[in-house]
Amino acid sequence: MRCWIALHTSITIEPGAGCMDEADAQRAVASMALGFTPRVALLDEAVLMDVTGSLRLFGGLARLMDQLEQRLFAFFESNQCLAQLRRAQGATSLIALGRLRMKAGQGAGPPQRVAELPMHTLSAARPHLGVLERTGCRHWDDLLRLPRDGVARRFGAELLEALDRARGSVADEYEWRVLPEHFEEKIELDALVTHAPALMAGAERLLARLQAWLLGRQSGLSALRLTWHLDKRRDVPPTGEIEVRTAQPAQDLRHVARLLAEQLAQHKLPAPVHSLSLRSLVTEPLADAAATTTSLLMSERKQGDSAVELIERLSARLGEAQVLAWQPRADHRPEQMQRWVPAQHALKSIAAGARPARARGQKGLKLGAAPAVRSDALYPGWLLPEPLKLAVSGNSPVYQGRLQRLAGPQRLEATGWLAPSEGAYQAHAERQVPPTMRDYYIYRSAQGGLLWIYSVRLALPVAPDQPVLAQRHDWYLHGFFA
Amino acid sequence: MPTPLPVFADVWRADAVDQAVAHTLDTGYAALNAVLPSGGWPQGALVEVLQPQAGQHEWGLVAPALAGLQAASPGKLLVLAGAPCQPFGAALAARQLDMNRLLCVRAARGDGPALLWATREALQCADVAAVLAWLPDVRSTHLRRLQMAAQAHNKLLFVFRTPRAQHESSPAPLRLLVEGAAGEAGTLSVHVLKRRGPPLDAPLLLDSLPPRLAALLAASRERVRRRRDELAPLPLPLHSPDHPVHALLDRIAHLDHH
Numbered sequence: 167m168r169c170w171i172a173l174h175t176s177i178t179i180e181p182g183a184g185c186m187d188e189a190d191a192q193r194a195v196a197s198m199a200l201g202f203t204p205r206v207a208l209l210d211e212a213v214l215m216d217v218t219g220s221l222r223l224f225g226g227l228a229r230l231m232d233q234l235e236q237r238l239f240a241f242f243e244s245n246q247c248l249a250q251l252r253r254a255q256g257a258t259s260l261i262a263l264g265r266l267r268m269k270a271g272q273g274a275g276p277p278q279r280v281a282e283l284p285m286h287t288l289s290a291a292r293p294h295l296g297v298l299e300r301t302g303c304r305h306w307d308d309l310l311r312l313p314r315d316g317v318a319r320r321f322g323a324e325l326l327e328a329l330d331r332a333r334g335s336v337a338d339e340y341e342w343r344v345l346p347e348h349f350e351e352k353i354e355l356d357a358l359v360t361h362a363p364a365l366m367a368g369a370e371r372l373l374a375r376l377q378a379w380l381l382g383r384q385s386g387l388s389a390l391r392l393t394w395h396l397d398k399r400r401d402v403p404p405t406g407e408i409e410v411r412t413a414q415p416a417q418d419l420r421h422v423a424r425l426l427a428e429q430l431a432q433h434k435l436p437a438p439v440h441s442l443s444l445r446s447l448v449t450e451p452l453a454d455a456a457a458t459t460t461s462l463l464m465s466e467r468k469q470g471d472s473a474v475e476l477i478e479r480l481s482a483r484l485g486e487a488q489v490l491a492w493q494p495r496a497d498h499r500p501e502q503m504q505r506w507v508p509a510q511h512a513l514k515s516i517a518a519g520a521r522p523a524r525a526r527g528q529k530g531l532k533l534g535a536a537p538a539v540r541s542d543a544l545y546p547g548w549l550l551p552e553p554l555k556l557a558v559s560g561n562s563p564v565y566q567g568r569l570q571r572l573a574g575p576q577r578l579e580a581t582g583w584l585a586p587s588e589g590a591y592q593a594h595a596e597r598q599v600p601p602t603m604r605d606y607y608i609y610r611s612a613q614g615g616l617l618w619i620y621s622v623r624l625a626l627p628v629a630p631d632q633p634v635l636a637q638r639h640d641w642y643l644h645g646f647f648a
Numbered sequence: 649m650p651t652p653l654p655v656f657a658d659v660w661r662a663d664a665v666d667q668a669v670a671h672t673l674d675t676g677y678a679a680l681n682a683v684l685p686s687g688g689w690p691q692g693a694l695v696e697v698l699q700p701q702a703g704q705h706e707w708g709l710v711a712p713a714l715a716g717l718q719a720a721s722p723g724k725l726l727v728l729a730g731a732p733c734q735p736f737g738a739a740l741a742a743r744q745l746d747m748n749r750l751l752c753v754r755a756a757r758g759d760g761p762a763l764l765w766a767t768r769e770a771l772q773c774a775d776v777a778a779v780l781a782w783l784p785d786v787r788s789t790h791l792r793r794l795q796m797a798a799q800a801h802n803k804l805l806f807v808f809r810t811p812r813a814q815h816e817s818s819p820a821p822l823r824l825l826v827e828g829a830a831g832e833a834g835t836l837s838v839h840v841l842k843r844r845g846p847p848l849d850a851p852l853l854l855d856s857l858p859p860r861l862a863a864l865l866a867a868s869r870e871r872v873r874r875r876r877d878e879l880a881p882l883p884l885p886l887h888s889p890d891h892p893v894h895a896l897l898d899r900i901a902h903l904d905h906h
Contacts, residue, residue: 471772471773471774471775472773472774472775473725473773473775473776475773476725476769476770476773476775476776477751479769480753480766480769480770483762483765484753484754484755484762484766488753488754488755488756489751489752489753489754490751490752490753490754491748491750491751491752492735492737492747492748492750492752494737494747500736500738503736503737503738504734504736504737504738504747506734506752509751541738541739541741541742542738542739542742542860543739543742543743543858543859543860543861544739544860544861544864545736545738545739545742546736546739547706547707547708547711547735547736547739547740547743548703548707548731548732548733548734548735548736549733549734549735549736550733550734551733551734566701572865572868572869573864573865573868574868608864608865610828610830611828613700613701613704613827613828614704614827614828614829614830614835614837615701615704615705615828616828616835616857645733645736646703646704646733647739647857647861648703648704648705648706648707648708
């Protein structure tokens with residue numbers, strides 16, 4: 167015996183918050199139902215799904231329905247909709263649909279016997295309801311008792327076919343819904359939009375559909391493109407677009423929505439926008455999607471965002487160059503010992519560090535590749551990005567008052583000091599910049615802080631008869647011992 | 649005779665240091681632990697640190713605690729918002745900080761709101777262990793919001809400000825004023841401006857330098873002292889009224905040398 171489920175969602179529309187209508191909701195439910203069975207069809211107002219083949223996988227009808235309901239409610243909740251879900255189950259699609267319509271009429275009652283389902287629950291009988299009523303056919307059974315030839319002549323073949331289908335003597339086939347390989351949808355906005363942040367309302371409607379599509383395909387999104395179509399009467403390019411990428415594929419699109427909002431906030435529209443389209447660029451299958459999205463345990467649910475989400479959000483608002491992560495380099499020059507790179511490009515290593523349990527498998531391989539962290543307590547905790555040239559009084563530097571020399575010198579050989587990279591060093595060599603040396607000292611300032619100060623001198627005497635020590639020194643502040 | 653007040657766990661008597669702070673973190677300095685409520689940095693509360701110039705004393709004060717926190721919570725990030733300079737990895741690694749789990753957030757000069765926003769976002773992130781924020785011109789209402797965020801998410805939060813803020817009201821349960829000190833006993837003097845306890849009269853002196861650096865400074869101080877002694881031998885106390893005999897003996901000894 168086959169097992170069919172008929173689902174119907176009704177959305178209670180709140181003023182102002184209606185980001186979905188009934189048709190949208192029906193399509194979304196169908197998309198999500200596709201996560202449970204490939205045999206899903208839309209019929210009139212309901213979603214029909216044949217779950218016969220999936221019952222064992224999900225552990226029975228009751229569990230399957232629980233999971234489906236949880237997922238649907240989570241979806242509607244995340245899209246701020248109040249949805250009412252009705253479902254009915256039957257051996258054929260039309261029985262399930264008939265029971266669903268019975269429930270809609272009289273609320274929840276005992277499951278009806280198939281023979282006693284009233285005529286109006288059969289879509290094919292709806293044009294003939296008056297005649298059927300007057301001939302005394304109130305239930306499906308009454309019609310089945312009449313001679314088939316007469317019924318076919320009087321009411322047409324569709325009604326008989328529907329009855330056969332309901333009884334299971336004709337194959338229960340529909341045009342099954344298939345989710346496209348890439349999500350691409352376009353909506354017309356209700357009104358022309360001139361402010362980029364106001365596009366978010368339309369984008370949210372598209373994101374809700376995208377989320378249903380992702381749930382149906384059991385995959386997560388890593389990149390999408392939002393395109394807006396500008397008013398053609400203006401002399402501007404017809405479309406504009408932004409791309410949003412995330413490091414971890416996500417099914418819950420709230421993070422993506424926030425990234426999108428941050429990016430839109432920085433955009434200026436050259437002309438009013440009349441429609442929006444959204445396209446998924448990269449998606450990845452999530453094997454344990456069902457397990458991660460339906461857990462109700464508090465320990466499974468994450469409190470707050472993950473590190474990756476934080477970095478992406480900060481980078482989206484402040485700019486990539488303002489959110490930095492540290493990278494060591496093998497060099498003896500203090501400026502070159504480390505590099506601060508945009509954290510968004512170093513996400514992989516940060517995520518691996520932030521989730522050690524997940525990355526343990528590959529850790530052994532990677533450890534050898536990373537340059538060893540050079541640690542030395544004799545370096546200052548803060549480094550000035552550009553050495554600060556200090557005023558000189560007598561033969562000693564001055565920084566916010568007189569300084570007291572505590573230790574030094576520590577000499578660093580410095581060919582190519584000022585060269586940021588090898589190529590640039592070549593350029594310096596061609597320009598005949600003589601190699602210099604730095605003598606580092608530790609000074610104490612009048613406020614009590616310890617300063618890292620160096621003096622520069624040329625390694626070779628400028629004139630052969632002039633001793634090295636007699637040169638005039640430049641003093642630079644390079645760091646604070648905090 | 650007055651009846652003694654009943655003792656409740658969540659009632660703090662103003663003449664004693666509060667010992668009921670839920671989560672505290674070892675500061676790494678015994679002297680500092682002794683004066684802080686419940687013996688450590690309060691976790692889930694705002695700690696306000698005032699210092700004359702940003703970038704002078706931060707690491708010495710907070711690095712031991714942060715290193716302990718990083719060791720205790722593997723995989724969590726440390727976020728610096730609006731740091732005055734670049735943190736230098738080599739020195740911080742020597743203080744046992746894991747540089748790979750450090751995130752530096754900067755903002756355009758004068759863009760205080762962006763930094764505040766970033767600080768609050770970082771506090772709300774599950775993978776962040778502690779936040780250090782340099783907010784020189786933050787207002788009290790904003791600090792209150794940060795304090796509430798730190799409390800809600802139970803994060804360690806330090807906010808560094810200038811001593812000008814000393815006379816403004818602040819929602820922080822712990823306020824410190826930090827200055828450099830030149831004495832031999834320590835290099836960091838910490839005034840506890842506000843705590844859940846009686847006010848503290850004298851500042852604390854902490855020896856906040858890493859041991860190697862402290863040893864280097866001591867050695868070079870010693871060397872300078874010795875060289876001064878060598879270069880300038882004792883002036884001959886010719887007119888020493890109270891010890892004529894000693895002066896005479898010294899003179900004879902010097903004569904012997906030559």
